[in-house]
Amino acid sequence: MEHKRYKQEINITESLMNRINELLSHYPADKKKSALLPVLHEVQDAHDNWLSYDLMDKVAEILEILPIEVYEVVTFYTMFNQKPIGKYMFEFCQTSCCCLNGAENLMDYTSEKLGIKMGETTADGMFTIAGVECLGACGYAPMMQLGDFYKEHLNEEKIDQLIEDCKANKIILHDK
CATH class of the missing domain: 1.10.10 (Arc Repressor Mutant, subunit A)
Structure with missing residues (x-):
């Protein structure tokens, strides 16, 4: 290939x-x-x-x-991207603790909501969804990283709100 x-x-x-x-x-x-x-x-x-x-x-x-x-x-390393990504990259932790707490379902939900598969970017260049290895926040599972920040104790409602906040440019990506 x-x-x-x-x-x-x-x-x-x-x-x-x-x-x-x-x-x-x-x-x-x-x-x-x-x-x-x-x-x-x-x-x-x-x-x-x-x-x-x-x-x-x-x-x-x-x-x-x-x-x-x-x-x-x-x-x-998953922290390095080998192709263009969206402005907002949802990096879901896909290791045991997060998966046991529903991360896989949330990854599927987010993919369906945005109309893309894991590893893809929306046509408008706004969103990319990726599964990554342990982000070291097992006590907050399921969780993901968005820019420099962790989004914790995720559920479908929180995913919906994150997507809306990103579309409205309300999300800060970097702690600089």
């Missing part, structure tokens, strides 16, 4: 490069690869929250490592 390659404009601004250099300063000069995770976060944040192969190649060049070393990390 062929993997679709999405096109993305690479924009390593002076400010982004300054931030990358600041991150690199925390590691020995001969261990630039150690900064891979924080650098990927910064680069993804600056590029509409996803990383194309061309952008991953650029990160490899900056860190002086092989592109495959970047691909291995990006494809392993």
